[in-house]
Amino acid sequence: MIRRSFLLALGLVTALPLMAWADTPLKVVATTGMIADAARQIGGDQVEVKGLMGPGVDPHAYRQTRTDIVAMTRADLVLWHGLYLEAQMGEFFHDLERKRTVVAVAEGIDKSKLRAHDTYDNKFDPHVWMTPALWRDVVIEVQKALTAARPEAAPIFEANAKAHLADVDRLTAYAETTLATVPDNNKVLVTAHDAFGYFGDSFGFEVLGIQGISTQSEAGLNRIGELVDLLVDRKITAVFVESSVSDRSIRALIEGAAAKGHVVQVGGELFSDAMGEDGTYEGTYLGMLDHNITVIANALGADAPARGMDGKLSAGF
Structure with a gap:
């Protein structure tokens, strides 16, 4: 500082x-x-x-x-x-x-x-x-x-x-470069709730949340059924859980697709409404977004660096 x-x-x-x-x-x-x-x-x-x-x-x-x-x-x-x-x-x-x-x-x-x-x-x-x-x-x-x-x-x-905003702008550049390498037919982001709309608008992804913008909205059986059919019809193979939302509905999607003979896996855990653990890189704004960008890119077919923009992401993500 x-x-x-x-x-x-x-x-x-x-x-x-x-x-x-x-x-x-x-x-x-x-x-x-x-x-x-x-x-x-x-x-x-x-x-x-x-x-x-x-x-x-x-x-x-x-x-x-x-x-x-x-x-x-x-x-x-x-x-x-x-x-x-x-x-x-x-x-x-x-x-x-x-x-x-x-x-x-x-x-x-x-x-x-x-x-x-x-x-x-x-x-x-x-x-x-x-x-x-x-x-x-x-x-x-x-x-x-x-x-x-x-x-x-x-x-x-x-x-x-000024210094922090320079890092934020650098993160934007990393996101644009990295997410552009995701194949166009894979640019579908399925998550527990609709927290990634701005992300989708900025980087060209179709975003589908089981719940609405608020986690207080209900995830009805009809919505889950619709998304299961979409996963099967469009051959989507990766969905994402969120660190601050129960994974119950995402698991229901995976099980529903499996019942129709289509294999769907968890592409990774994303930080939606809360950051990572205190004292970690993911516990900062830059680390939170670096993690999400890198995990999404790798799960959907891009070749992003495993440790993120500056090699700071925790091992195993």
């Missing part, structure tokens, strides 16, 4: 008292791991970030705990996603914003870039992190929120955001 001493040497900041900088980090609470990672990347040692939803946690169904409430009421800044992702927490955030600085960072995206929600009128698909080109807008909103909360650190936040 960019250090204050470095910026001082360049004359980009003034010699503010140390207490205003390193000794009192800004206390930030973020709902999802993706937002927490953006805050850490941009904030550096100017922030102390607590993420509420860890690996495997489904934000569609998450409700705040007593510990969460205490953390948020004591925070300098609360960052949530919005776009009806944290549907069970929306009322709480609207109440909290009367007492604390609360920012829904995905709400700042130009609505013309968003997909309509499949269930609710005048709402949008919240899974914007699935394509790096769209997630960069959220990173910029996080930078704005941190800058408003600590204006004196604006040069640090700007420099860190």
Whole structure:
């Protein structure tokens, strides 16, 4: 991260008292791991970030705990996603914003870039992190929120955001190059719920989720039956489970296809609504998407590097 001493040497900041900088980090609470990672990347040692939803946690169904409430009421800044992702927490955030600085960072995206929600009128698909080109807008909103909360650190936040966005753009280039090598007739992504719509729009994949945009929607027998027939008719041989969604419906697809004499395998586990384990590369935004891109490409017939964009993916993925 960019250090204050470095910026001082360049004359980009003034010699503010140390207490205003390193000794009192800004206390930030973020709902999802993706937002927490953006805050850490941009904030550096100017922030102390607590993420509420860890690996495997489904934000569609998450409700705040007593510990969460205490953390948020004591925070300098609360960052949530919005776009009806944290549907069970929306009322709480609207109440909290009367007492604390609360920012829904995905709400700042130009609505013309968003997909309509499949269930609710005048709402949008919240899974914007699935394509790096769209997630960069959220990173910029996080930078704005941190800058408003600590204006004196604006040069640090700007420099860190610039560096992080360069990596996000590099990830976009990797995705475009790698996913273009998937044969056209294999560009069908079958997952547990419809979290990959933006991914499909960006990289030319047909995306079929058993459940809708929210994991709270029901996966009916008719929908499973339709998808089984599609797998058989189109000779699709790989489907994908998700780290934050039960694999029960995906297993039903595989069994249904087998009953019709068609073999379908799990192409891999994807990170949909939550990142990987804390402390791992997959536990960062870059690692989460690098994993998904690489696993999808290899499972659907491309020749992607097994360890991803920079060789950092965990062995065995």
